[in-house]
Amino acid sequence: MERRVFFGNFFHSLSFQRSESVLNGFIAIEDGKIVAVGEKSSYETWNHPNKKDFEEVQLTETQFFLPGFVDTHIHAPQVPNIGLGLDKPLMEWLNEYTFPLESQYKDKNFAKHVFNKVVRRTLNSGTTTASYFGTIHKDACKVLADEALAMGQRAFIGKVSMNQYSPETYVETFEESIKDNIEVIEYILSLKSDLLSFIITPRFAITCSMDLLKQLAVIADKYKLPIQSHISENLDEIKFTMELFPGHDNYAQVYDVAGLLTNKCIMAHAVHLTDDEVKLFAERGTSVAH
Numbered sequence: 638m639e640r641r642v643f644f645g646n647f648f649h650s651l652s653f654q655r656s657e658s659v660l661n662g663f664i665a666i667e668d669g670k671i672v673a674v675g676e677k678s679s680y681e682t683w684n685h686p687n688k689k690d691f692e693e694v695q696l697t698e699t700q701f702f703l704p705g706f707v708d709t710h711i712h713a714p715q716v717p718n719i720g721l722g723l724d725k726p727l728m729e730w731l732n733e734y735t736f737p738l739e740s741q742y743k744d745k746n747f748a749k750h751v752f753n754k755v756v757r758r759t760l761n762s763g764t765t766t767a768s769y770f771g772t773i774h775k776d777a778c779k780v781l782a783d784e785a786l787a788m789g790q791r792a793f794i795g796k797v798s799m800n801q802y803s804p805e806t807y808v809e810t811f812e813e814s815i816k817d818n819i820e821v822i823e824y825i826l827s828l829k830s831d832l833l834s835f836i837i838t839p840r841f842a843i844t845c846s847m848d849l850l851k852q853l854a855v856i857a858d859k860y861k862l863p864i865q866s867h868i869s870e871n872l873d874e875i876k877f878t879m880e881l882f883p884g885h886d887n888y889a890q891v892y893d894v895a896g897l898l899t900n901k902c903i904m905a906h907a908v909h910l911t912d913d914e915v916k917l918f919a920e921r922g923t924s925v926a927h
Contacts, residue, residue: 638668640687644677645696649704664702665691669789705765710865710905710926712770713755713781714739714748727871732804739772739797740807748777752784760790768793768865768903768926770838773809775817779824786830795838795865796821800849802881811849818853822860834863841867842878842891854896863901865926866892869914870906889914898923 642665648658663680665673673683685691696702715735722734742748759767767785769792771778778796785792798814799807809817822835837857839845845853857864868888869875875888882891889910892898900922907925910918918925 640665640667640691641694642666642680642691643694643696643702644680645700645702647674647702649702667691703763706763707766708759708764709768709903709924710770711755711759711767713752714742714770714772714777716755716758717751727874728877736804736807740804742772742774742777745776745780748772748774748780749784752777752781756781756784756788756790756792760788764790766791768795768836768863770795770797770840770865773797773799773807773814773817775821778821782821782825782828782833786828786833789832791832793834793836793863793865794821794825795836797838797840798849798853799840799844801844801846803844811846811852814849815852815856818856822856822862835860837862837864837897839866839897841874842888843874843881847882847891847895850892850895850897857897857899857901863903864897864899865903865905866897868892868904868907869909872909875909887911887914889917893917893921 642663644663646658646660647662647664648656650656659674659676661677663675663677664671665683665685672685675683715738718734718738722730725733767790769781771781771794773796775796778794782792782794785794796818798818800809800811800814818837825833825835837853839850839853842850856862878888878891879885885891885894889898898917898921902921902923903926904923905926
């Protein structure tokens with residue numbers, strides 16, 4: 638069992654309203670868990686049966702501790718394309734850059750090569766919790782879970798679901814999507830780790846039939862899972878969504894009718910939400926990621 642105590646400066650939040658800075662403090666860690674924090678002056682009186690076994694580590698004057706960052710929206714497979722296609726509107730960018738790249742993750746070796754770097758890079762940046770969009774490929778999503786677990790990152794793993802308005806080389810049927818979602822859910826449960834959770838991930842309404850959206854909500858409820866997707870990032874996206882789902886008052890209502898807007902749901906972007914949609918999000922307890 639690893640036991641270490643760090644001496645130095647640290648900063649953390651006690652609540653949403655309160656933060657605390659401790660100058661010349663200590664943090665004691667046992668078996669990967671913080672077991673004590675406080676002023677260095679109080680360390681001498683700290684009582685622990687194995688205190689003598691703690692390795693003491695002194696931070697330098699320029700070092701300090703912060704709690705790990707939480708990133709609520711990461712497209713793990715898109716990292717190789719960072720910086721590309723910034724001149725393109727959303728739908729063109731997806732078709733010309735993103736979908737062709739993501740289709741390559743049917744190769745497990747390619748997935749492992751990229752996802753190892755993604756998890757390592759996010760951890761090196763201080764992100765200890767990440768909510769990941771994977772791809773439609775079940776094996777690639779299992780690889781992403783394996784990489785996060787191997788490096789000790791708390792991760793929400795999303796198998797992207799998309800059964801319409803997608804390239805022929807990167808699309809799934811309703812039946813494939815449901816089957817593969819359940820397979821990845823069961824795989825992550827079999828790992829028996831508190832660090833990992835599956836997260837239901839319809840890419841966005843455009844690429845999912847209403848039947849698929851509704852069935853994903855059923856699965857989320859059955860397994861008590863969180864949900865993530867996109868909404869209102871682009872005006873053309875909103876227009877196309879409303880054409881695909883007539884009879885709905887707004888974009889958010891499409892997800893709500895499907896049963897996906899819950900207090901365990903994260904919707905990404907939400908740049909152009911109407912007042913009614915903001916009110917609906919508040920009523921459902923749905924969160925927004927940038």
